């Protein structure tokens with residue numbers, strides 16, 4: 074009574090496997106879009122952080138500090154020229170030396186930071202160029218993906234019609250049991266084959282009665298262990 078239905082079920086399962094392959098193609102196509110979108114988003118987030126890093130180098134502050142010190146240096150140099158006593162001269166010279174040391178130290182840091190800043194600004198520019206340039210690429214990919222996905226969806230839809238037609242050919246009690254179990258096992262397959270008295274999914278051994286009931290198509294049986302709907306392997310041969 075169930076042998077014909079078992080054969081339909083075998084075909085249904087095979088068609089579903091094929092549909093899954095098309096669904097995988099759709100998923101990987103869509104991933105092309107989301108990957109690029111992700112990279113574009115990342116470039117902008119990175120830039121936000123880079124801008125903060127660059128600001129924290131405080132280049133303008135250092136420049137102002139150096140200018141201030143240079144102003145003081147000029148003033149001190151003029152004062153030194155007008156010094157009348159040796160102690161005065163020594164005092165100015167000492168102050169000048171201290172400021173020169175300070176300027177030297179600040180300039181060293183300033184130039185190091187200037188180099189860092191240039192590197193950061195370059196990366197920001199590269200990221201912005203990528204962001205702008207990848208917009209057209211993104212549109213191209215979206216168009217390509219839309220075409221491929223539409224094609225895959227047609228294939229899936231046609232195969233699903235065939236699946237539904239086969240499902241209607243199955244014995245009503247098998248159909249309702251299968252549809253119920255399909256929901257329970259999703260996304261895994263809810264059927265397994267009985268091969269050498271064993272369930273092909275969980276390898277649990279069953280008894281001889283179950284085997285003959287199935288192979289003669291007299292009843293529907295589920296694996297006592299994983300509860301998948303069992304299809305007799307012999308149904309494949311017909």
Ligand SMILES: [Zn+2]
Nearest residue numbers: 272275296299
């Ligand atoms: Zn099992």
